[in-house]
Amino acid sequence: MKVNSIQFLVFFPVVAFAFYLLPPRWRWVLLLGASFLFYLSWDPQYIVVLLTVTAIGYLGGLWLIWSTRLQIRRAILMGSLLAILGILFVFKNFNLSNYTLHAVLDHLGISSDLYLVLPLGISFFTLQTISYMVDVYRGVTKPEKHPGIYALFIAFFPHLTAGPIARANQLLPQLRTPHAPEYERIVSGLLRMAWGFFKKLVIADRLALLVNSVYGDPTAYTGIPLILATYAFAFQIYCDFSGYADIALGAASVLGINLQENFQQPYYARSILDFWRRWHITLYTWLRDYIFYPLTRIFHRSRMGSAVLLSLVLPPIVTMLASGLWHGNQWTFIIWGALHGLYMACSVLLNRGKIQLQLPFRLPDRIATGLRIFATFHLVSFAWIFFRANSLPEAVYIVRNLFVNLELRSSLMSMSPGGWYELSIALVGILMMEIVHWLQRRHASLRVVIRSQPAWLRWSVYYGLVVVIFIFGKFETAEFIYSRF
Secondary structure, eight states, X not given: OOTTSHHHHHHHHHHHHXXXXXXXXXXXXXXXXXXXXXXXXXXGGGHHHHHHXXXXXXXXXXXXXXXXXXXXXXXXXXXXXXXXXXXXXXXXXXXXXXXXXXXXXXXXXXXXXXXXXXXXXXXXXXXXXHHHHHHHHHTSSOOOOOHHHHHHHXXXXXXXXXXXXXXXXXXXXXXXXXXXXXXXXXXXXXXXXXXXXXXXXXXXXHHHHHHHHHHHSGGGOOSHHHHHHHHHHHHHHHHHXXXXXXXXXXXXXXXXXXXXXXXXXXGGOSSHHHHHHHSSHHHHHHHIIIIIHHHHHHHHHOOOTTHHHHHHHHHHHHHHHHHHXXXXXXXXXXXXXXXXHHHHHHHHHHHTTSSOOOOSSOOOHHHHHHHHHHHHHHHHHHXXXXXXXXXXXXXXXXXXXXXXXXXHHHHHHTSOHHHHHHHHHHHHHHHHHHHHHHHHHHSSOHHHHHHTSOHHHHHXXXXXXXXXXXXXXXXXXXXXXXXXX
8 A cells, every 4th residue: 555545545544434433542552553554455474574673672772671680681683783784684685695606506407496585664664663762772762662662663654664753752642642632733744744735746756757768778869858857856756755655644643643854954054064954864764873972972982083083984984875775775876875875975074064065255154055965966966867767877877967968959859748748847837846945944934924824824825735736737647756665
């Protein structure tokens, strides 16, 4: 059951309606059952993986408080983390490591179809379990003793497949709190879900037609089509991923639960550091808290003469390499992570004054800010080439041919009229999205501004958004990009 499917549009209202009909003490049962049903609808056999990771986290958290000896607690933590990471590693790397075995068997004339499909959302619920275990070990959060509530914390269906990555001290208390139906919360949640569907169906899935056409066979293109497809992918992945986040946060809000924000207009970032504070925020904070900070502390404790410089450069590079590997074990993802690590290391050095960039004149603040946003966006877009390319040779080809044969007429002729129609609709959708972003920057709370308008105007906007989605949305139920991870 995909979130952008008719089945989900039936499934969610039924769950929400039943949620508020049930007594509060039984609502967790409904949500847990709905979450497992949601997961089973994708691939029933991999519910075993979800249950196994859940059991490891739950039992590991309890064992951590039963023991007071530091050595035993460390052993419990390391054993649990190794088990969770082992599961993630097997599913992420089995097909790659099994490639050699298949080649040998094929050479010997032996047929073998042994492949593993990546379980839905495994990268997200494993990271969530790891953060829970580490936080319990550190004493940041208390272990959850109720197995059903803990299982719901991991499997809560709005964020199960593509985040946001929830923290225990933020989500667990809400799962125990009775939630009365609130009109404003339900309406704002539904509006946010509609906004997410708009970004996914009207913008992302239409941009995907251009992106898939060019990146599917990049050697057939040079110059302008490659540039347009790269820009299009930058907006496609943002609207696709942030659209899912909007749907997840909106659905949770209808059920009375607040999930963490995952995006804050990242393409208005003024530096790479600022970009990662705005993009996939829950992954960034996870990487920061559990990889970057520990690495920084290790270097600060070192007595090496170059430790200060290394503590500024190596932690961001290693952290972003880990991010690349989290997305996949292909060289394209590794290079994407390495690029962001280098960007971030340079950004840190600039902020700390280790690198000096001085102009002979001072630019007005608005122009300087605009240039920073422009430069950051293009650095990020360049890295997206490696993220989207199907292979490293194709990514290298795209980079080498971005500015080859920039003749406009032949480039425009190479694109089909249908492609331009789809692109035009997506561009109008992006314009509408940017108007909303502009309003959000002008007003502290756009929700308050909307609520202050007359009822006829508010509901005209609501119905208008739904009509636009039904008229201009692509309803082929294309999967969300981050559900692959």
